[in-house]
Amino acid sequence: MTVDSDSESPHEHVVVRRGTRSGLPIIVAVHSTALGQAIGGCRLANYPHWRDGLTDALRLSAAMSDKCALAGLPNGGGKTVVALPPGRKPDRITRRAVLHDVGDVIAGLAGAYATGPDVGTGPDDMVTIAERTAHAFCRPVDAGGSGDSSGHTAVGVLAALRALCAERFGSADLSARSFAVLGLGRVGSHVLRMLAGTGATLVASDLDDSRRALADAAGAAWVGPRDCLTADVDVLVPAALGGLLTGHSVPRLRCAAIAGPANNQLDTPATADLLHQRRILWAPDIVVSAGGIIHATAVELHGETSDQAAVRVRGIADTLTGVLRTARATGSTPAAAARLRAGQRIRDGQRIRDGHR
Ligand SMILES: NC(=O)c1ccc[n+]([C@@H]2O[C@H](COP(=O)([O-])OP(=O)(O)OC[C@H]3O[C@@H](n4cnc5c(N)ncnc54)[C@H](O)[C@@H]3O)[C@@H](O)[C@H]2O)c1
Structure with missing residues (x-):
């Protein structure tokens, strides 16, 4: 499905799926892979309606394309939004189910998109998503990731x-x-x-x-x-x-x-x-x-050393x-x-x- 947003170009790919385990709406928006694999965090937040989550995913993924391009990263922009109904906080079991649902949707994109932490998720959640797909970054250091950015x-x-x-x-x-x-x-x-x-x-x-x-x-x-x-x-x-x-x-x-x-x-x-x-x-x-995403992607997705990544972070100046x-x-x-x-x-x-x- 291709969706027009208020960004200059339409999104390449947008998936909206009801999670098979959690029953919650999982939205993954891939804005652009022109520069390489799309990246962008996984947001777990309350929305009045799942369509508001879709609007957020479209806007945030387009902004990620600009962020990556300006940072000189070989990546495009994407975003995951799990739209929780107003007032709902997932318990531990539902949270695990929803993260596995997210992992399955990302796995279905065959490497076009990788996710990381965002509002409502953290490095530990990336470990759970990584149980279903290889395309999750910013896991804790002791779990093989680059940790808190x-x-x-x-x-x-x-x-x-x-x-x-x-x-x-x-x-x-x-x-x-x-x-x-x-x-x-x-x-x-x-x-x-x-x-x-x-x-x-x-x-x-x-x-x-x-x-x-x-x-x-x-x-x-x-x-x-x-x-x-x-x-x-x-x-x-x-x-x-x-x-x-x-x-x-x-x-x-x-x-x-x-x-x-x-x-x-x-x-x-x-x-x-x-x-x-x-x-x-x-x-x-x-x-x-952009320092956090520059460091995490350099180390975890592009195999650079932490020192090489640090030079890129200072390049923000x-x-x-x-x-x-x-x-x-x-x-x-x-x-x-x-x-x-x-x-x-x-x-x-x-x-x-x-x-x-
Ligand atoms: N963590 C990262 O690596 C990273 C990367 C890029 C962008 N950001 C952005 O930077 C900002 C801060 O991120 P963070 O990870 O430090 O978040 P955080 O949640 O750790 O810290 C936010 C702080 O702001 C305070 N706060 C919230 N509303 C406030 C208000 N109205 N007035 C004064 N204080 C208020 C909170 O009490 C909290 O201490 C966020 O907008 C985040 O999206 C963070």
Whole structure:
């Protein structure tokens, strides 16, 4: 089945199947294999209707194609969504059944797509999926995988922050800058610690008050989430959930630039124009947050060493610099420049693939 989405190109393959064991809707969207095997996490989340899960899978898999293309990966974008009815949390037995159902659907794609952790799933779940298909990555290290990717994501964020500061303030030195880190979870806590190591001035926040100890240890001023979002700092680092940059929040921002790992930071694409009008330099999250997927795929899917993967993760700085310079030269937003660059790489990949047929 081929489905049109709001991305430039239609998806190559979309499977919607009721799991034979769990009875739950399993959705796997393969957006593009023009650059290689499609990759993208397995999301286990509640949706009002399974069609909302399908919409999410189409959107997220298209974004993964752009993310992989910008990261220079020999991969395309895909996504798995298991659409749970509102309020339902699977018990241990149902969870295992649903993960096996996911594994069977992926096995049926004969290597066109591989999955990893996403919202609602983690490295241990990849072990269960891998009982049905070889195409699951980010299993724990003791199970033969590359483990939790959040530290590598954070390394990529630091590389991006240096590139952003060079472009916005004329120097990649972070020690003279101030940062507001919003969200001190797996990635945000690493980022905060690394920023503290540079001597930068820090503000931090999390909905969860128990995270305050992390801020104290890093010498960061602890504020509420709303004050963190609108803090008077050089750079805002979104490291919690997406959708925080909106028509309502952007007019209140007091930072000069934004870069962080949170996925889907803009509520709609038009919010990139609002940031541009306010001269707030926004680093596209699909570039900034790619460290984890770069490391995991390099080590697990492409047989590289951890050191080789680390070089690629730090390459996020060059990618972001290229995107920001293109935006400056053309007067476009960084979001538009990133989209253009990703689309070009995917089309080039398509041409090479078609030429080899
Ligand atoms: N883990 C990775 O390797 C990775 C890779 C790419 C992108 N991301 C994205 O980065 C973001 C953070 O990921 P993570 O793995 O650290 O998640 P996490 O769940 O470990 O941490 C998120 C933190 O944000 C806090 N939070 C949630 N809503 C908040 C709010 N409104 N205000 C303040 N704090 C809030 C939570 O309490 C939690 O501590 C997510 O958007 C994720 O999709 C993560």
